[in-house]
Amino acid sequence: MSQPELAVRTHCPYCAFQCGILMGEDLGGDRPRISGDPHFPVNNGQLCVKGWSSAALLGHPQRVTVPQLRDGRGRWRPAEWDEALDFVAAKLASIRERCGADANGVFGSGALTNEKAYLLGKFARVALGTANIDYNGRFCMASAAGAQNRAFGIDRGLPFPVADVERAEVVLLVGANTADTLPPMMQWFDRQRANGGRLVVADPRRTPTARRADLFLQVTPGTDLALANGLLYIAIEEHIVDGRYIADRTNGFAAARAVVLQYHPARVERLTGVSESQLRQAVRWLATARSSMVLTGRGTEQHSKGVDSVHAWINLMLALGKVGKPHSGFGTLTGQGNGQGGREHGQKADQLPGYRLIEVDAHREAVASVWGVDAASLPRKGKSAYELLDVLSGEVKSLFVMGSNVAVAAPNLARILPKLQALELLVVCDAFHNETSEHAHVFLPVYQWAEEEGTLTNLEGRVIRRRTVARPPTGPRSDLRVLYDLALRLGVGDKFAFRSAEHVFDELKRATAGAPADYSGISYAKIERQDGVFWPCRSEDDPGTPRMFTERFHHPDGRANFFAVEHREAGEEPSAEFPLFFTTGRYKEHYNSGAQTRGVGKLANAQLLPRLEIHPRLARRHRVSTGSRVTVESRRAKVEFVAEVTADIRPDTLFAPFHWGGRQAANLLTSGVLDPTSRMPEFKLAAVRIASVRDG
Ligand code: SF4
Structure with a gap:
């Protein structure tokens, strides 16, 4: 698409990558034209299919333009x-x-x-x-936030710019299918690997992201915590932890170590399904690289043990002495468009x-x-x-x-x-x-x-401006x-x-002055000048904080906290009655509940309905082929899906996206079991069975 004339720099309406886009002005009637902003240093001009089609939401025929109340018969008026x-x-x-x-x-x-x-x-x-x-x-983000607060004393999804990925020698991506959820992110992994770096992916599904990995750990759903503890066990056993860093910058290693020493590789292999040789390979790469990082997504977080699972990954990276070092550390890939800012400004209970x-x-x-x-x-x-x-x-x-x-x-x-x-x-x-x-x-x-105008905070903690483009x-x-x-x-x-929104922002600045997420030194003008400002930013002279934890963590003593975390069963595990794992996720064409993207013709037509991913072995046992109508049942409900047989998923696991409602809602099957700290529901693991199969 050619670059529009009269372009306004703004950002995509969807996910936390907040890709920079250029929009032609709305000249009345026509939808503004869109292209990727080549100068925004997060997406560098790239957009995914959602971003390219985002102008379709403007001037949409189903837009509601007048307030509505119910009439006496329950219809909108x-x-x-x-x-x-x-x-x-x-x-x-x-x-x-x-x-x-x-x-x-x-x-x-x-x-x-x-x-x-x-x-x-x-x-x-x-x-x-x-x-x-x-x-x-x-x-979405509550478990990662809970763990980062406990470990570091503050929660910023990525405590470093996303561009640091390029220079990381090793990246371990856990429960994050960025090729579908954040497609422009893949450029950073491609550059990292072009620089000689290695990408390791842990996921129950061989996702498009996993297919690009140097090492793929196809982990059993709900066992990421055991996986992380198992990696730390090997690091301790092989003396590749960073004793100096642990002594100088952290608290609590002895208690964490005592628990981790129960995670012998043979036990971890049994629990997670990941072989000992793969475990050793992964942790050796992470430990011996000059720069390495772990990035988590919802796959490891949306569990009743989500906070502890994330903390297990943080424990690993603290023990390896990587957090706060150049192009290294721990981060989580925030999902929603303002998932970061949305959790900072007081709409949490x-x-x-x-x-x-x-x-x-x-x-x-x-x-x-x-x-x-x-x-x-x-x-x-x-x-x-x-x-x-x-x-x-x-x-x-x-x-x-x-x-x-x-x-x-x-x-x-x-x-x-x-x-x-x-x-x-x-x-x-x-x-x-x-x-x-x-x-x-x-x-x-x-x-x-x-x-309308406003600010958002992207997954790096960079505060950016959304601008008025359309009337x-x-x-x-x-x-x-x-x-x-x-x-x-x-x-x-x-x-x-x-x-105006800027006037609200002025009050927000005063309300956050001196707080952990301090915006008091940020202004609309500074965002403009700097292409975004990373919080904390405490004064007009403060340029902001792209990299955190380089000298100290946010706890009063400046040190990070290990936390002894134990693998435990999920709210419900597969049983004789409900023998399969059910897990949910996303398609690249749809955004979260699909409320916007299901209304965009190009996106809706590309993915009209959710498909149930099922392994060929399991499919044979139940006489399922691609296109069969398979009814999946949990303890709470039944949902009928169209099957897609694929060897990319584990034989004990079914997957469906959650972008649809009504009778197609994957969340009819999920449970309300919550993480005790973050109160995050267990979206990523429900016990189910195949109740019936019909030919498609
Ligand atoms: Fe970028 Fe996310 Fe928008 Fe896609 S949906 S263009 S990755 S901000």
């Missing part, structure tokens, strides 16, 4: 903004009056800009006074802006003083995402959803959907109807990505305006009266 907002505000106030402030729930999103995430958190705490706000990042903790008095006071409220009036910690959904229509009577499609993204949908349906009030703020709005009482149409249609409003409109009706409009 158009409404004036004032009528819809008056209705919502009155219901929220009535529920608060009758049932208490916590009976109103708020559900945010890792797709919201920093300004929106910040203001939504403030809206929940100040306008509604509810503790019950959480967001869909709890279904336990956090206030800047990663301040809602249960710490000093943190409450710092934020309350910026908000101009009494710290004692701020609610305490609320329920995490799944726990909040699980009490809908019980102790929580309403849900205000901004930018999230919980009716597809949540686990254990057979349990959650009836609760969503029975709510007294469900409000969805979005640009398009989705499976969640099917249950809603009110739909408030809002601007899309290219229709929004008449009718929708900014999410920021909607929050103001409702706050006004709830009697606190003065606390939400901002002139």
